[in-house]
Amino acid sequence: MNAKQAAGYRAAEWVEDGMIVGLGTGSTAYYAIEKIGQRVAQGLKIKAIATSNASEELAKKYNIPLIRAAEVEHLDLAIDGADEVDANMALTKGGGGALLREKLVAINSERFIVIADHSKMVPHLGNFKLPIEIVPFCYEWAFGQLQRIYNVPIEMRTRDGELYITDNGNYIADASFGVISDPGKLSHELKAMTGVVEHGLFVDIAHTVVVGYEDGRTEVIEKK
Numbered sequence: 001m002n003a004k005q006a007a008g009y010r011a012a013e014w015v016e017d018g019m020i021v022g023l024g025t026g027s028t029a030y031y032a033i034e035k036i037g038q039r040v041a042q043g044l045k046i047k048a049i050a051t052s053n054a055s056e057e058l059a060k061k062y063n064i065p066l067i068r069a070a071e072v073e074h075l076d077l078a079i080d081g082a083d084e085v086d087a088n089m090a091l092t093k094g095g096g097g098a099l100l101r102e103k104l105v106a107i108n109s110e111r112f113i114v115i116a117d118h119s120k121m122v123p124h125l126g127n128f129k130l131p132i133e134i135v136p137f138c139y140e141w142a143f144g145q146l147q148r149i150y151n152v153p154i155e156m157r158t159r160d161g162e163l164y165i166t167d168n169g170n171y172i173a174d175a176s177f178g179v180i181s182d183p184g185k186l187s188h189e190l191k192a193m194t195g196v197v198e199h200g201l202f203v204d205i206a207h208t209v210v211v212g213y214e215d216g217r218t219e220v221i222e223k224k
């Protein structure tokens with residue numbers, strides 16, 4: 001058992017028969033999906049929506065029944081990882097590039113459970129580079145605007161020497177803010193920029209955080 005596995009497995013216990021569940025993305029969400037898959041094999045009856053092509057493949061591997069958004073009005077539960085979690089349960093997400101689908105799923109869930117190993121818990125967001133998803137068309141303009149407004153190091157994400165492309169066909173710029181003193185304000189500012197599709201700040205969205213430790217312990221933090 002490692003810290004990510006402890007958090008993922010613990011969160012999977014919230015899943016009950018009949019639920020519609022959002023499946024997160026990343027190395028911590030992997031364990032939640034694995035555990036949910038094991039429970040499905042034992043008879044648990046749920047339906048799920050995946051937040052990335054990778055998680056969809058994983059769900060299929062574990063025979064977790066998948067549905068389309070058109071078939072449901074909302075989700076009962078979503079479980080997903082985070083890159084940083086601050087003292088107010090605001091998050092940075094999108095290290096794996098799945099922030100847009102993740103946010104859509106999280107805000108449409110009755111309960112959003114964040115799973116994180118203890119290293120993700122921070123006093124303030126900003127040490128982890130904030131992922132900002134931007135449209136490919138004239139992306140240099142949105143990128144330039146971000147640089148001019150915030151005057152912090154920002155780089156276009158690449159993979160194998162090419163610009164990284166999200167599951168939605170967009171690009172990602174990663175911004176090093178250092179300390180984000182007001183995540184809510186920054187979140188609204190970024191959303192208002194033309195060319196920006198979404199960003200990785202999740203403010204006032206998480207209901208529960210499950211923190212995992214190397215010895216297999218977990219700590220559950222509920223929104224006040």
Ligand SMILES: O=C[C@H](O)[C@H](O)[C@H](O)COP(=O)(O)O
Nearest residue numbers: 026027028081094096097098
């Ligand atoms: O785009 C990726 C997601 O936001 C992940 O949930 C986040 O990056 C955390 O990933 P991991 O659990 O692999 O650290």
